[in-house]
Amino acid sequence: MRQGGDGLVSFPLPDLSGLPGLPDVPDDVGSLKALIDREIAALRADVRRRMETSPALASSPAHASSLGGRSLETFISGGPEPGEAPGGDDGDGRPCDMPGGDPWAGLYAGLSAIPVSAALLAPVQDETGEITDFVIRAGNHVRSAEWLEAPAGQVGKRFLEARPGAAASGLLAALIAVFTSGRALRGLTVDYTEERHGRLHRAPLLYYAAACDGQMLITWVPARSRTEILTLDAQHIASMGWGHWDLLSGAVDWSEGLHRIFRTDPQMPWSLTELCDAVLPGEVPVLAELITSVLAGEEPSWTRIRFRVFGEVRTLDLLGRPVAGTDGRPWGVHLVARDLTPQMRSRRRLAETRHETERLRQQAAAEQRVASVMREALLPKHTAELAELGLTVAAAYLPAEADAAVGGDWYKCRRLPDGRVLVAIGDAVGHGLDAVARMAQQRHALAGLAQTGASAGEMTTWLNELVCSDPSAMTATMITGHIDHDHVLRWACAGHPPPLLRRGNEVAPLPSEHLGPLLGLMPGYAYETAPVPLHRGDLLLLYTDGVVERRGEDITEGITSLSRHLSGNPGLSPGETVERVIADYRRTVHDDDACLLAIQVD
Template identity: 35%
Template sequence: MPSHLSADHPAAQPPGRGSVDALISQTRRLKGDVNAARGDAQEEGSDPQERWQRALYDLALHQLSDLDEHLAQLRDGPAPAPPAPDAVEPAGHASAAGTADGAPSGSLLSRVGSAEWDLLTDEASWSGELYQILGLDPAAAALTLDELPSLVLDEDRPKLTAMVTDCLVDARPIDGEFRVVRPDASVRTVHMMGEPVLDSDGSTASMWAVLRDVSELRRHRRTVRETRDSLHRHQQRAQTEHRLAAELQEAVLPPWRGPLRLPRRGPRTLDLAAHHLPSATSSPIGGDWYDALELPDGETLLSVGDLTGHGVAVTSGMAMLLGALRGMAMAGTQPGQLMAWLNQLLDATVQPALGSAVCCRYRPATRTLVWAQAGHPAPLLYRDGTGRTLHAPDGVLLGATTGATYGQAEVTLEPGDLLLLHTDGLVPGHVGTAAVDRLLDLAPRLGTVRTAQDCLRVVVEECGETERQDNACVLIAKVSD
């Protein structure tokens, strides 16, 4: 671009062709890599982070395409001058393979035009590309500086006027954007860079400018900004929901921490310890619970369970189930019937969900454990340094089948016996029988500790809390003499 500050200086020589070819090759390889990574991204989906990533890929590809064409121009020199206006097809009759000025449709050449306005003769000279950018007939006369604002959106006209005035009066370079309305009513964003051309006495004789259609670039950047803002809002909502779910879970789980003995009076009590193990990742709070409650008849209720899903809604559903379980147990409902009513309750909720649970009633007078389960891992019994899984009575997942019935099982415990109740996910990287086997392998170590709290410490140390992908709960009951 001519400059009033350097008009007498010789133009800089273009770089060697070989070095530019190398840059073009690097750019195209990078573009191919980005395009391949873009292809691996999910095309559909509502995840805000995926939408933001796709928008960044699209913006990067757009900018790399422009860089490729810039370097090609640097290597090959200026594009050929456009044909005379009377030899050019009207803008509305561009061929499908290219634009009216011969540039490929959508290429950088078709999005960059130039213009010069002579202040002495009030004449204007435009390149063919500029006519295309503005959607005008190349056969028409170029617009003067006074006529140019007629194409600009009303709210952007003061910006254009200020840029031109600063250039003509104060000899300041132009570098700004404005929006134009084409004859077909489409709106395009144009970036204009210009400088005054001075005559021999230092006054402004003309103004020369390059105008670039940056509509697609701005659209990609706007998409990146909008998806980034959406991602931030999603993260803030997720953080808020995580905090609310954690607070709700903290409120409904048993208030006791550390060791507990139930029933609180009399011999043959259970020494209890329990722990909730949160996920080591950023996954939301789940619906896991544990509970121990002394009942009016002197028996003790033990339960653990898990409602499928994550978040505040699931934690609220867990609180509802746990409240119902406590109420029915206090009323004397036996474990099998209790499970049936919990299944009916979950089946009748507005938002259907699935849950698993195990519920036990311990009778200290006879050291008898009566229990039922709903699609949940059975309790583990450790005795004399060995462990085994209790034989589970029939029971399907809560909420899976209307009118389901649940069986009961009964086992007599001995002094020193240890019961371990847990939810899925207690053993990271292990599910089903593999997780149970891992827990049963702890039998020799658990047989050497005296209290339920010490047993819990062994389990937590073995299962770990640093690599956990999901929430889990564990409840340990040790039968006293």
């Protein structure tokens, strides 16, 4: 041990080259806590051993001269040397530590060394002996707020004169209680308010006071300095906190931010071993590596560790730093924590959203593939068989959305074994695969009924009974008919817009006096069949309501517009006619899918 030129006493730096390294990093809480306890015990034992083997300060001649012949213990305590009368004597009858015979004079002189605002008060009593105020006998030059005068400038004043806000804030009553009860005041927070020069000022102050021998010493500090407030705000905004563990004394100091992260009582910060109890089992090796590195004097980088706090998993980034003494060994551990739990929650929610989005995308893609396959199977391709019967046919499916493959709309046009041509178009209510399934059911049912040789009205009646008998089914519209060898269309209608017939330059809907209700609406209803002779060059256009329905318009306006479109393009083939309708459909706003089936008699 040596004394430097600045008067500080320091230990010589030890040679650490021969010290054994820390043991292997433990992987369970019990082993980690045992390691921490061993390291702390070893540190304390080593420090005590070095203190015991170091030469005593009292034996140092330099110290003996600087202390005026008094031992270090008596110099610090202020007590007498062995054999010396208490208080000593400077030869004139006054105690050497009590100048002027005033027993408080030593305290007066020492107030300037107190780093916080301090004052010595004497009570002022009324005729009944009640304390009504205090007199400021001494004070130092520390100001607890910019607008508050230092206590040294208020010596001789009454306390209420120097601090007029003391009565309203309850401070005066608290000081009187200290003086009368003899119990010290420890950390009373006072919201001190005072009017100065026509302006109100306020400062939260923390007061301490103790009475002795008819006088009282009070000290006070700002309850929260501006730096502390900014630090607290920074910790809150950044979700950060810090903790300091004194390995020698066992004292632990946590910031408010760290208490907020671990939801602990501000008066009960955790020790290092208690901190280990909160770590998740799988994270123990990570925390162990951090702590052992700090205890070894290293400064590891940020380490991400998960803790369980009141049943909630919190993810923290920890940065450890050893606090080393003059002997080179860390006597304290400083940890800074950054709470990443909110960010991890956001990332988890984002990942879940992405996963759900991807699942929906895959589901939509699967539906598209299924619908595409069903479209190929359900929406027929036209062959030369129809041309042999003197008919030219073109058809199209018009999705309301560009990526839709098929919906509830359908058509059918095929040659039957008896030589007739089955013509049908329909619309099952709904969208998506459910509508596709109902469409497929109705279309396949019609294909089966067509093999019986029944009329269009009979097939529609039977199909209506099928839909009505299914409790899960929804309504649908349909037109079905046959074109025979003489090119006569015999058709039935179930709530569907009637086909348009273009003959030369004239276009008109087919007569629909026999039109029946929607499929699935009225069980037992008998649909009728009506004949329509077709001439050479006639073009018959069947369509679903999606072609003629426009947002904000009546469906009759859409049918009239489609009729004008056909009459304005005479002589176009079925394929060209369908292409023109498709172009107009894509230019306007539609909310529903649509089908077109154009049949021309050659």
